[in-house]
Amino acid sequence: MSWIDIGHIDDIPLRGARVVKTPVGCVALFRTAKDEVFAASDTCPHKGGPLSEGIVHGQSVTCPLHNWVFDLNSGQAQGADEGQIATYSVQLDGDRILLDSTSLGQRSAA
Amino acid sequence: MKQKLVVIGAGMASGRVLEHLTDAAPDAFDITLFNAEPRGNYNRIMLSPVLAGDQTYEEIVTHDDAWYAERGITCRFGEKVVKIDRDLKVVEGENGHVPYDKLIFGTGSNPFMIPMPGHDLDGVIAYRDLEDTEQMMGMGAGNKVVVIGGGLLGLEAAAGMAARGADVTVVHIMGHLMERQLDPAAGYLLKKSLEEKGITVLLNAKSTEIAGKDGKARALLLEDGTELPCDLLVMAVGIRPNTALAQETGLAVGRGIHVDDQMITSDADIYAVGECVEHQGEVFGLVAPLYDQAKVLAQTLLGEDAAFKQRSLSTKLKVTGCDLFSAGDFAEGETREDIVFRDPARGVYKRLVLEGDKLVGAVMYGDTADSNWFFGLIRDAEDVSEMRETLIFGPAYQGGATADPLSAVAALPPEAEICGCNGVCKSEITAAIADGATDLGAIRATTKASASCGTCTGLVEQLLQVTLGDDFQMPTAQPICGCCDLTHEDVRRLIKSQELKSQEAVWQELGWKTLNGCHVCRPAVNYYLLADWPVEYQDDPQSRFVNERKHANIQKDGTFSVVPRMWGGITNPAELRAIADAAEKYDVPTVKVTGGQRIDLLGVKGADLPYIWSDLNKAGLVSGHAYSKGLRTVKTCVGTDHCRFGTQDSTGLGIKLEKLLWGSWTPHKLKLAVSGCPRNCAEATCKDIGLVCVDSGFQISIGGAAGMDVKETELLVQVPTEEEAIEVVMAVTQAYREGGKYLDRLYKWMAKVGLDWIRETVVDDLDNRRALAERFELSQSIYRKDPWAEQAKEAPRFAPMADLTLEAAE
Known part of the structure; x- marks a missing residue:
């Protein structure tokens, strides 16, 4: 594990998301109502919609293009839709958001 | 020794007394019967069939000579009673004296003749006895007859003569026929059916004079100057108890001859019965209470205990082949509710009037089969709440406590009207179901049933269930989403009534x-909160769909x-230059003119948004809200500025409206247009709110759409001034904001509440109109601002939080 400081938690709106550009493409950092932070692919497997623009509810996000709903813990699409988004290790150190670079670097390292 | 009983008047009431008396005690009395008419008792109610030619006089005679002879009754018919000597107890007839022990007045009533000039001319008659009837029977083709009075008797007379070919006009002073027995709706149906029989009906018509020629009636003159020529004039305006003889005799007389509960007058040996009496302030014209009186009087004479009680009355009549029924009190009232059933095809109208859990009145026209049952419910003041849903279908559908509304629907005839708004009958719906319309939406699309006010939705669903059986799943009220059990309407109502002013309060309460909800319910709740509590609640961008959060429309890539606002579709070279510069600077791949008279810059990268907005702001351009469930655009034509047809300054009004309404949130998008004349170049009649200028003012129509559904607006109101037009538009917008379901366009809201309701509460109720406009203005004091200017300050938020691609490359 190699934790990279991405920023302050308040840089992300409550029940919102921000994007981080990475070697594996855009990763969305989600902040829930309870100040939990999740990291997952910003790209919906359905039509490539930007998940960081979706509505964050509970520990889920809804894609803004066609309302696919993803569980941010597992990356699994919910309901009738089938699909999965990659999830990444992220943690909070106080107010700082730390992202695991090894999980992001896999593709470029390979 | 037999007592001597003298009866004056051989009518239906006294006849019934004689029947009871001679049945119960054939030998108790020595009876003498006087009658001014030269005949005995006949059924006066049946004079109408005689007039119409359906029956003969012989068939309606109740008591013939043989009957009187059998009972030993001495008949003195055609002989008037001149005087009564109460001291000597003697009745003095034209042909001699008769002593009495007991005396009965059955003198009946006289028709009331309006004492207008000419009422005593020849050819002016009442409708009371066989002589009158015979005169009317002389009328046929080529004869003109006027009947004054639109009550039962007048209409019977009119119909009878019309059936004989006479040209008949009914003149009635009230606004609808038989106003004492019928409500206006039933009165209307009756008028229609009379007119179909060739009878002319004049309502609200006041007669002033009967013009004569050579001592004979020639024409009736009305107050408005109309002259109705006539060969015969029938006055059927009511009856008065015949009390003249009683008065001369010194009995207590008011409107009628006073009697007590035993039918005894102020003289202990003299009785009265029938239409001539007054009992506890009431006089009587219908046959049922008269028969009650007759029974009581017979018992009194036989020394039995009996008392006459007035009962609540129902009227069940057949006028000219139409069945009518009315009972109880059917006036409208604040505490009263109506259940109405109409089947225009069969000419059936039924109205039940409820007060609380009780049925208090009923009016029926065309089908009175169940009238006795309804009358029983009224008379016994029964609690009808359990069977309320199927009450109007009658007793056949009241299976005890478990009334099944489906059986009622199944039993409806094919021509029964289900959807009153669109005039859709049962057979049309069942045909649509057979053709594959198997849910409510499909029925609405194919037949329009339940597509307007929606009150028949339940019936349509029941019809689907009856027709399709288990293939149709009866929908329950749909909750907003899986997050809660409440419908949109419930949530809206509770947010207001419980004063919930935050999302947390909604989730909790x-x-x-x-x-915290989901992408379905949270935007709705956010909207409801900001619409109902504009001051207290803070709009939450994170509860908005991306377009409204980003103030731009997300594209598929x-x-x-980005669409800058152009007020009323008007722009200028400086704005156009700024737009052109921005398009070049941010590599906008597509520049397009929209249908709403705006310029659309498509393909702007998310991170560039705050910068392009900032540039556009500098040129005075603000957000066009082309993305919002709120005011979009006000489209205009050039009106009086340039157009030779323009009647008003449509462009100016459009700009004013847009400047007032911009920034407001509504349940769904809101598009307006103002056209300067009825040529309607701004296409106002397919907008949510459309204004068409005319010479005399502004026609405001609402409920248009040109999307998934194409709807033409419906006219709400025409107002004379621009100020009033603006207030109406603001009030309608606010009513829609306060009442509409999230994501319902205005036409859907209108379909639910009804255009009439909107007109009544939003337009005609001036206080409410003003209050709505004020509430709109209060909300606008917060929301009428440019989101681009605010968002542009937050530019960093539109950029990636970090760029790890560079670090990874190192």
Whole structure:
């Protein structure tokens, strides 16, 4: 594990998301109502919609293009839709958001 | 020794007394019967069939000579009673004296003749006895007859003579026929059916004079100057108890001859019965209470205990082949509710009037089969709440406590009207179901049933269930989403009534099953909160769909479109230059003119948004809200500025409206247009709110759309001034904001509440109109601002939080 400081938690709106550009493409950092932070692919497997623009509810996000709903813990699409988004290790150190670079670097390292 | 009984008047009431008396005690009395008419008792009610030619006089005679002879009754018919000597107890007839022990007045009533000039001319008659009837029977083709009075008797007379070919006009002073027995709706149906029989009916018509020629009636003159020529004039305006003889005799007389509960007058040996009496202030014209009186009087004479009680009355009549029924009190009232059933095809109208859990009145026209049952419910003041849903279908559908509304629907005839708004009958719906319309939406699309006010939705669903059986799943009220058990309407109502002013309050108080809703319910709740509590509640961008959060429309590739506002579609070279510069600077791939008279810059990258907005702001351009569930555009034509047809300054009004309404949030998008004349170049009649200028003012129509559904607006109101037009538009917008379901366009809201309701409460109720406009203005004091200017300050938020691609490359 190699934790990279991405920023302050308040840089992300409550029940919102921000994007981080990475070697594996855009990763969305989600902040829930309870100040939990999740990291997952910003790209919906359905039509490539930007998940960081979706509505964050509970520990889920809804894609803004066609309302696919993803569980941010597992990356699994919910309901009738089938699909999965990659999830990444992220943690909070106080107010700082730390992202695991090894999980992001896999593709470029390979 | 037999007592001597003298009866004056051989009518239906006294006849019934004689029947009871001679049945119960054939030998008790020595009876003498006087009658001014030269005949005995006949059924006066049946004079109408005689007039119509359906029956003969012989058939309606109740008591013939043989009957009187059998009972030993001495008949003195055609002989008037001149005087009564109460001291000597003697009745003095024209042909001699008769002593009495007991005396009965059955003198009946006299027709009331309006004492207008000419009422005593020849050819002016009442409708009371066989002589009158015979005169009317002389009328046929080529004869003109006027009947004054639109009550039962007048209409019977009119119909009878019309059936004989006479040209008949009914003149009635009230606004609808038989106003004492019928409500206006039933009165209307009756008028229609009379007119179909060739009878002319004049309502609200006041007669002033009967013009004569050579001592004979020639024409009736009305107050408005109309002259109705006539060969015969029938006055059927009511009856008065015949009390003249009683008065001369010194009996207590008011409107009628006073009697007590035993039918005894102020003289202990003299009785009265029938239409001549007054009992506890009431006089009587219908046959049922008269028969009650007759029974009581017979018992009194036989020394039995009996008392006459007035009962609540129902009227069940057949006028000219139409069945009518009315009972109880059917006036409208604040505490009263109506259940109405109409079947225009069969000419059936039924109206039940409820007060609380009780049925208090009923009016029926065309089908009175169940009238006795309804009358029983009224008379016994029964609690009808359990069977309320199927009450109007009658007793056949009241299976005890478990009334099944489906059986009622199944039993409806094919021509029964289900949807009153669109005139859709049962057979049309069942045909549509057979053709594959198997849910409510499909029925609405194919037949329009339940597509207007929606009150028949339940009936249509029941019809689907009856027709399709288990293939149709009866929908229950749909909750907003899986997060809660409440419908949109419930949530809206509770937010207001419980004064819930935050999302947390809604989740908590309304039992949300999720932490903070989902993408379905949260935008709706956010909208409801900001619409109902504009001051207290803070709009939450994170509860908005991306377009409204980003103030731009997301495109399929994740880029956005930017549409600056052009007030009323008017722009200028400086604005156009700024737009052109921005398009070049941010590599906008597509520049397009929209249908709403705006310029759309498509393909702007998300991170560039705050910068392009900032540039456009500098040129005075603000957000066009082309993305919002709120005011979009006000489209205009050039009106009087340039157009030779323009009647008003449509462009100016459009700009004013847009400047007032911009920034407001509504349940769904809101598009307006103002056309300067009825040529309607701004296409106002397919907008949510459309204004068409005319010479005399502004026609405001609402409920248009040109999307998934194409709808033409419906005229709400025409107002004379621009100020009033603006207030109406603001009030309608606010009413829609306060009442509409999230994501319902205005036409859907209108379909639910009804255009009439909107007109009544939003337009005609001036206080409410003003209050709505004020509430709109209060909300606008917060929301009438440019979101681009605010968002542009937050530019960093539109950029990636970090760029790890560079570090990874190192």
